[in-house]
Every structure is written in structure tokens, then in C-alpha cells.
Amino acid sequence: MSDFLRYCELVIGPLADWQGKGNTGDAVRIIADGTNAHLRVSFNASKTLTGEPNKIDITVYNLSRNTRQAIRTNLSKIQLFAGYESSASSGAMVASGGLLSAVSMRQGSDIVTKLTALDGYGGMVRGAYSRSFSGQTPINQVVKQLAAALPGVTVGKIDVDGRLPPKGMAFVGTTTSQLNKLADQQGFSWSVQDGVFQAVSDKRDTGNGFIFTSNSNLISCAPLLNGPLQVKVGVEIVAKFDARMKPGDRMVVKSTVSPELSGDYKSTKVDLSFDSHGPAQLKAQSLKMF
Numbered sequence: 001m002s003d004f005l006r007y008c009e010l011v012i013g014p015l016a017d018w019q020g021k022g023n024t025g026d027a028v029r030i031i032a033d034g035t036n037a038h039l040r041v042s043f044n045a046s047k048t049l050t051g052e053p054n055k056i057d058i059t060v061y062n063l064s065r066n067t068r069q070a071i072r073t074n075l076s077k078i079q080l081f082a083g084y085e086s087s088a089s090s091g092a093m094v095a096s097g098g099l100l101s102a103v104s105m106r107q108g109s110d111i112v113t114k115l116t117a118l119d120g121y122g123g124m125v126r127g128a129y130s131r132s133f134s135g136q137t138p139i140n141q142v143v144k145q146l147a148a149a150l151p152g153v154t155v156g157k158i159d160v161d162g163r164l165p166p167k168g169m170a171f172v173g174t175t176t177s178q179l180n181k182l183a184d185q186q187g188f189s190w191s192v193q194d195g196v197f198q199a200v201s202d203k204r205d206t207g208n209g210f211i212f213t214s215n216s217n218l219i220s221c222a223p224l225l226n227g228p229l230q231v232k233v234g235v236e237i238v239a240k241f242d243a244r245m246k247p248g249d250r251m252v253v254k255s256t257v258s259p260e261l262s263g264d265y266k267s268t269k270v271d272l273s274f275d276s277h278g279p280a281q282l283k284a285q286s287l288k289m290f
Contacts, residue, residue: 017077017098018122018152032276042275054119092243096195120192123150127175135166156196209250234287241280
């Protein structure tokens with residue numbers, strides 16, 4: 001097998017994303033591998049470190065009428081997997097979220113179905129929290145409790161510092177607003193990545209690392225500039241598709257074309273584009289590690 005042989009699998013339903021998987025035998029399952037034996041699937045997934053849900057746009061070509069009718073859009077759970085069949089990232093999860101819309105139209109000789117989904121959206125809009133914590137409670141314990149109040153979202157890595165003030169704090173309202181308030185005060189970022197909650201200090205990464213080199217997976221590398229003086233704060237890379245990479249992960253860049261940009265960075269935004277019958281790539285923005 002070569003790196004050009006792609007694999008993509010899309011699973012839709014049968015339950016809403018905040019309800020769990022349900023009976024997977026009742027789900028709509030679509031397979032694409034770049035051959036004429038399967039359908040064509042393309043997608044763009046944009047992932048960030050912020051508390052906003054990641055957006056996934058998926059296009060499926062020439063679904064049957066019955067399959068189009070079977071796709072429900074009331075936040076049905078979607079799971080998307082993709083990769084190269086010959087690599088370690090084959091079949092890695094790209095997204096797990098709630099389906100917002102599914103629209104079919106004719107495009108030339110094809111019937112194209114466009115799907116839009118948001119990562120962890122059902123849990124984010126339903127999560128509510130009401131509790132007081134005593135003074136000096138570790139922030140990571142508070143974040144863990146808040147994350148557990150997001151229905152259908154799995155609590156993953158929490159790596160934050162600090163304690164609550166001596167007088168303690170009360171948290172009342174939507175879970176996402178309480179998380180945003182605490183993150184702004186304590187200097188960490190939280191997000192839902194592929195249905196999994198993560199919270200990481202602004203001065204650290206997730207602990208996952210990816211190496212990008214000019215002679216293997218790095219396609220291009222450019223400085224990320226900020227402010228009126230255009231100060232370099234990080235880099236933007238384009239690389240070979242790898243669904244395993246997420247915002248917050250460490251990027252080790254080794255560029256022979258622009259060696260001055262080589263170094264260790266923390267990814268803040270990851271865009272994944274994939275076409276089972278066309279190009280596939282990863283684009284990431286990152287900040288210089290402290």
C-alpha cells in the first residue's frame with residue numbers, strides 16, 4: 001500500500017451527539033477509499049483551542065435516495081475517521097459531534113450531499129452547572145467538575161495550575177460560560193476535540209508531540225506575524241494529512257528551506273482537509289513555546 005491510498009469512514013447516528021452512541025448497527029455508515037468501489041467523500045475540519053465548537057464540513061457524492069432520507073439532522077451524532085492506509089494514522093478520528101444540517105443538490109452529473117457538524121455541540125448547549133467551591137480548591141478539580149457537566153462529552157486531559165481565592169467561588173449558569181470565565185482568570189485554554197474535553201495551561205502543551213521535517217511530511221513553513229511591527233510569534237505550516245494532531249499539541253519543526261523557523265511550537269489552530277479521490281493536507285498555526 002502507498003501513502004496515496006486513502007481511507008475515510010463516516011458514521012451518522014442513530015442518537016444525538018449528547019446521548020451517546022446507541023446501537024451502532026442502526027447508524028448510517030459510509031466508506032470511501034479512493035476507489036470506484038466506494039463513494040467519494042471530502043471534508044474540511046477546523047479545530048481551535050478556544051471554547052467554541054470545532055466546525056466540520058463534509059461532502060458526500062452520489063448517496064442513494066434511501067441513505068439521504070435516513071440521515072437525520074437533529075444533532076445526530078457523527079463520527080469521522082480518515083487517514084492513509086499505509087501509515088500509523090490510518091483511520092484516526094477526525095471529529096465526533098452533532099450534525100446541524102444535511103442538504104442534497106445536483107452538481108453536474110453528481111448528487112452532492114453537504115453535511116455540517118459541530119464538535120461536542122449538543123453537550124455544550126445543554127450543559128448547566130450550579131455549585132460553590134471553598135477557598136483554595138485546586139483549579140483542576142473545579143475544571144473536572146465543570147467538564148463532567150457537558151452531556152455526551154468525555155473528560156480527557158486537564159493540566160491547569162492554581163487554586164481558587166481564599167473566599168472561594170460560586171459557579172451558576174451554563175457550563176461553557178463558567179469555563180470561559182475561569183479560563184480567562186487562571187490562564188488556560190479549554191476545548192472539545194473529537195468529543196473529548198481538554199484543558200491545558202497557556203504555558204504548556206497537551207503532552208502529545210508531532211515532528212515535521214522537510215524531507216518527510218513538511219510541505220511548507222511560514223512565519224506567523226502579529227502587531228503593527230509584524231513580530232514573529234510562531235509559524236504556520238502545511239504538512240501531510242494527519243488526523244491525530246489537535247490544537248494544544250507540540251509541533252517540532254525542522255525546515256531545511258527556512259531553518260530560522262525551526263523550533264518547538266504549540267499548535268493553536270489545526271485545519272484538516274481531505275478528499276478520498278483528491279488532495280489531503282494538514283495546516284496548523286502555532287505559537288513559540290515558552
